[in-house]
Amino acid sequence: MLLRATLINIELLFALLLLGLLxxxxxxxxxxxxxxxxxxxxAGYAWVFRSIPALVLLFLFYFGPxxxxxxxxxxxxxxxxxxxxxSAYQSQIFRGAIQAIPQGQMMAARSMGMSRxxxxxxxxxxxxxxxxxxxxxxxxxxxxxxxxxxxxVGLNEVLRHARIIMDRHxxxxxxxYLAVAVIFFVLTYSGNRSLGWLEGRLRIPGLExxxxxxxx
Amino acid sequence: xxxxxAENIHKRYGKxxxxxxxxxxxxxxxxxxxxxxxxxGKSTFLRCINQxxxxxxxxxxxxxxxxxxxxxxxxxxxxxxxxxxxDFNLFSHLNTLRNVSIGLIKVKGIRKxxxxxxxxxxxxxxxxxxxxxxxxxxxxxGQQQRVSIARALAMEPKLILFDxxxxxxxxxxIGEVLEVMIKLAKDGMTMLVVTHEMGFAxxxxxxxxxxxHGVVVEQGNPQQMFSAPEHPRTGEFLNKITELxxxxx
Numbered sequence: 001m002l003l004r005a006t007l008i009n010i011e012l013l014f015a016l017l018l019l020g021l022l023x024x025x026x027x028x029x030x031x032x033x034x035x036x037x038x039x040x041x042x043a044g045y046a047w048v049f050r051s052i053p054a055l056v057l058l059f060l061f062y063f064g065p066x067x068x069x070x071x072x073x074x075x076x077x078x079x080x081x082x083x084x085x086x087s088a089y090q091s092q093i094f095r096g097a098i099q100a101i102p103q104g105q106m107m108a109a110r111s112m113g114m115s116r117x118x119x120x121x122x123x124x125x126x127x128x129x130x131x132x133x134x135x136x137x138x139x140x141x142x143x144x145x146x147x148x149x150x151x152x153v154g155l156n157e158v159l160r161h162a163r164i165i166m167d168r169h170x171x172x173x174x175x176x177y178l179a180v181a182v183i184f185f186v187l188t189y190s191g192n193r194s195l196g197w198l199e200g201r202l203r204i205p206g207l208e209x210x211x212x213x214x215x216x
Numbered sequence: 217x218x219x220x221x222a223e224n225i226h227k228r229y230g231k232x233x234x235x236x237x238x239x240x241x242x243x244x245x246x247x248x249x250x251x252x253x254x255x256x257g258k259s260t261f262l263r264c265i266n267q268x269x270x271x272x273x274x275x276x277x278x279x280x281x282x283x284x285x286x287x288x289x290x291x292x293x294x295x296x297x298x299x300x301x302x303d304f305n306l307f308s309h310l311n312t313l314r315n316v317s318i319g320l321i322k323v324k325g326i327r328k329x330x331x332x333x334x335x336x337x338x339x340x341x342x343x344x345x346x347x348x349x350x351x352x353x354x355x356x357x358g359q360q361q362r363v364s365i366a367r368a369l370a371m372e373p374k375l376i377l378f379d380x381x382x383x384x385x386x387x388x389x390i391g392e393v394l395e396v397m398i399k400l401a402k403d404g405m406t407m408l409v410v411t412h413e414m415g416f417a418x419x420x421x422x423x424x425x426x427x428x429h430g431v432v433v434e435q436g437n438p439q440q441m442f443s444a445p446e447h448p449r450t451g452e453f454l455n456k457i458t459e460l461x462x463x464x465x
Contacts, residue, residue, distance in 0.1 A: 104301060104305035108364075110268060111297075111299035113294040114291065114319070123309075205351045206354035
């Protein structure tokens with residue numbers, strides 16, 4: 001039962017990471033290249049969504065729309081709340097990475113006739129994503145566990161099931177929570193292993209310091 | 217009609233006026249070498265030509281088309297002007313071949329296989345066709361600069377701007393880059409070169425321009441500039457630079 005419920009956490013994890021990745025990239029690009037207005041807006045976005053507790057965001061996204069008669073399924077509400085929150089964190093990882101790329105890369109791209117957008121897509125983003133991976137695996141470890149928060153909006157995820165077990169058989173409570181702990185340890189560990197592998201795969205020959213990846 | 221014409225270029229950074237009215241004309245097939253003490257705006261001038269640094273005042277034409285016109289298609293014009301940087305600026309996530317072919321694919325819209333062939337041809341020209349799979353960080357400075365020249369050449373530009381192409385190189389690597397550049401000049405490529413390499417200037421320059429404090433002090437052919445410069449500062453600078461850098465070549 002717990003393992004099956006874990007699938008929901010994994011689904012939520014992928015959904016929120018994907019949303020966070022897409023939004024986070026856009027926010028980071030706007031913050032660096034968007035000019036004053038869009039840049040300030042992007043920075044503001046990052047500030048706001050990093051400042052609100054995850055639980056509060058979950059409540060706002062789940063109960064907020066129902067005030068206006070719109071009922072959002074818990075999964076969608078959780079994806080939006082946690083995904084947007086994660087995008088704020090991810091945007092700062094990407095921003096750091098983009099700013100770490102020497103200006104000459106952009107200049108060289110522009111000097112051969114690429115538009116700014118072309119240069120960003122073909123030159124800047126591929127390099128920035130590589131540089132982001134180490135920071136991103138940190139964000140990954142943190143949001144894996146955040147998926148359990150979604151139980152407050154009634155999502156049938158693993159922690160809620162542990163709670164149900166406790167309610168029915170109090171003597172099994174410790175066992176259930178231990179099982180949850182083990183599940184998340186495995187999820188975090190295997191996720192980080194995969195990201196470490198990816199980082200190694202994408203390493204640019206000759207460029208980065210060896211031994212920099214984790215899990216080596 | 218000259219291939220490149222720059223007229224009265226001004227550029228100011230804050231209080232400092234880096235360029236104070238520079239005008240130059242470059243004929244097709246000509247190699248022009250710009251010399252002068254550092255901080256005199258030579259590099260800024262090059263960047264004003266392809267608008268990497270838009271000038272505050274003044275106009276630039278490439279082959280009769282105004283590059284400084286607000287409505288011109290600057291990306292298209294830039295594709296016709298190669299730029300070779302002092303610190304190479306190869307795309308660090310792409311191997312040698314992709315560095316040379318990416319402009320062909322993304323800017324010129326050439327099919328991948330064709331772009332690959334063209335890139336191979338240019339890499340042969342600079343003697344690096346055996347390094348196509350290497351990434352920039354695996355190459356020496358001299359090799360990187362040769363790749364960056366191949367990258368500029370692949371676009372079949374009307375001219376190439378060189379911004380101190382050998383200044384970041386170890387002395388023993390300068391020769392291989394100059395050799396490529398000399399070959400280019402002799403093949404008839406139009407080149408505007410900012411450099412301290414007097415050997416190169418002597419060997420291939422059709423015209424030498426001496427810049428100081430944001431203006432052109434003097435310009436003329438190498439014989440005249442080296443043997444009988446009109447302006448005392450030109451002679452002083454040439455003596456000092458030859459003493460300092462010697463003459464490779």
